[in-house]
Amino acid sequence: MELRQLAYFVTVAEELHFGRAAGRLHIVQSAVSQQIQRLERELGAELFDRSPRRVRLTAAGERLLPEARAVLAAADRARAAVAPPAGLRIGTSTGLGAHLDRVLTAFAEHASDVPVELVSLPAAERLARVAAGELDAAFVRAAEPVSGVRVLPLWPDPLVAALPASHPLAARDAVGLSELAGLPLALTPRRTNPALVDLVVGACHAAGFEPPPGPVSGSLQDTLATIGTRPLWTVVYASHARVLHTPRVAFVPFRAPGLALPTGLAVRATDPTPHLDMLLLACGDHRN
Secondary structure: OHHHHHHHHHHHHHHHOOOHHHHHOOOOOOHHHHHHHHHHHOOOOEEEEEEEOOOOEOHHHHHHHHHHHHHHHHHHHHHHHHHHOEEEEEOOHHHHHHHHHHHHHHHHOOOOOOOOEEOOOHHHHHHHHHOOOOOOOOEEOOOOOOEEEEEEEEEEEEEHHHHHHHHHHHOOOOEEEHHHHOOOEEEOOHHHHHHHHHHHHHHHHHOOOOOEEEOOOOOOOHHHHOOOOOOOOEEEEEHHHOOOOOOOOEEEEEOOOEEEEEEEEEEEEEOOOOHHHHHHHHHHHHOO
């Protein structure tokens, strides 16, 4: 007796039609019939009452059906017991910096046997992939609501000012926004990060000035390279600034109250990943 034969038998018993059963199994009908006949010969009993008009279980078939299902379920459990653990797919962005390193270190301590795959994507695509089940979770900042996704709050992410290392303000322990009023602001276009742009520009307005626009580069690295040669400023997440190596650029905290965006973990609203508790525990370890 083979597991394949039992699987074919259960499928025919559920469909009561050899053609439909073959369609479910994605094989030809003759193969289903042959395996059922072999099973019947081995058991010494007919399992189906076949007629031109219908197929139905015999008394022997009715007795076998729950036992066959139990055997197939036990086989599935046996496979699951030795299968490698499912991985964790997490959406990220470059600005996470030291946060990501520390969370991954803490997660490895809690679930060392669970592989983690990191996928760096724009925020909108991260959320869309979480909703579609293509990512198990994603780190997001000040995310707009998305159907099928909930965002669990993690920590505030403070911003620091990036200035030319040769600028007088670069030697300060902290800088006030109003002190930057005379410098052009090199900020990403609003369409790429509306929450960040609105926060920074709104804070400048609250400080009493309109920041003159600086050049917009294709990446943060390009922007920092430009700042190293010209009197400009931009903002960088403090966690990211800690892992950047740019000798010509200084990262200076803002004087209180500083600027910060809330970071959260986007997960599916239903059917969350089985590793979510461990991931949240790792995020909590890092936050504390």
